[in-house]
Amino acid sequence: xxxxxxxxxxxSVSVDGIVKGQIEKGMLVYxxxxxxxxxSMLQPFLEKLVRLRIFEDDQGKMNLSLDKxxxxxxxxxxxxxxxxxxxxxxxxxxxxxxxxTAEKMYDDGISILKNMGYNVQCGVFGAxxxxxxxxxxxxxxxxxxxxxxxxxxxx
Numbered sequence: 001x002x003x004x005x006x007x008x009x010x011x012s013v014s015v016d017g018i019v020k021g022q023i024e025k026g027m028l029v030y031x032x033x034x035x036x037x038x039x040s041m042l043q044p045f046l047e048k049l050v051r052l053r054i055f056e057d058d059q060g061k062m063n064l065s066l067d068k069x070x071x072x073x074x075x076x077x078x079x080x081x082x083x084x085x086x087x088x089x090x091x092x093x094x095x096x097x098x099x100x101t102a103e104k105m106y107d108d109g110i111s112i113l114k115n116m117g118y119n120v121q122c123g124v125f126g127a128x129x130x131x132x133x134x135x136x137x138x139x140x141x142x143x144x145x146x147x148x149x150x151x152x153x154x155x
Contacts, residue, residue: 001037001045001105001145002081004030007054011074011133013123020129021121023072027054028133032081033097033105041145042105046112049143062139072119076131077106099126 005027012022029049055064055071066073082096097105103125113120123129 001034001041001143002032003045003049003143004078004081005049005052005054005141005143006133007136007139008074009134009136011131013074013076013121014130014132015124015127020123021074023074023119023121025136026071026073026119027066028074028076028131028135030076030078030081031106031109032078033102034082034095035097036095037097037105037145039105039108041148042109043112044148045143045145046109046116050113050116050118052141052143054139054141066118068117068119072121073113074131074133075106075110075113075120075122076129077102077123077125 008023008026008028010022010024011026011028013020050066053063053065055062055066057063079093079096079099079102080091083091083093084095085091096102106125110120110122123131
């Protein structure tokens with residue numbers, strides 16, 4: 001699993017000109033899964049994501065994690081995060097999870113985040129989406145399930 005996480009002032013996603021999801025301050029998360037990922041990794045991966053202290057405190061330091069009451073998550077499926085760019089100039093998607101399994105992981109991820117109490121908005125799996133946002137900072141991070149061993153030890 002990979003997630004590109006952006007700290008945003010606002011974000012929205014549209015399909016065919018219709019807004020499907022929209023948040024004010026919070027996280028824009030592009031989420032992709034690879035064939036080597038399994039469902040047992042999803043909960044700890046998302047727990048790590050929401051615990052990231054990427055929001056500024058009163059002193060301007062990144063000390064605060066996502067505030068359930070005042071921030072949201074715009075959760076967007078993005079299979080292109082599984083691309084291999086090492087050979088040639090055309091992205092190779094051989095390691096991307098098959099679409100039906102990937103969609104289940106995406107839907108399960110949304111459910112997990114909502115069950116944790118977060119305001120989660122989302123796009124439409126597999127659709128051509130237009131994402132608009134205002135990145136604050138800019139601040140952007142990449143979370144990769146391959147690094148799970150390093151972040152499971154730290155809480």
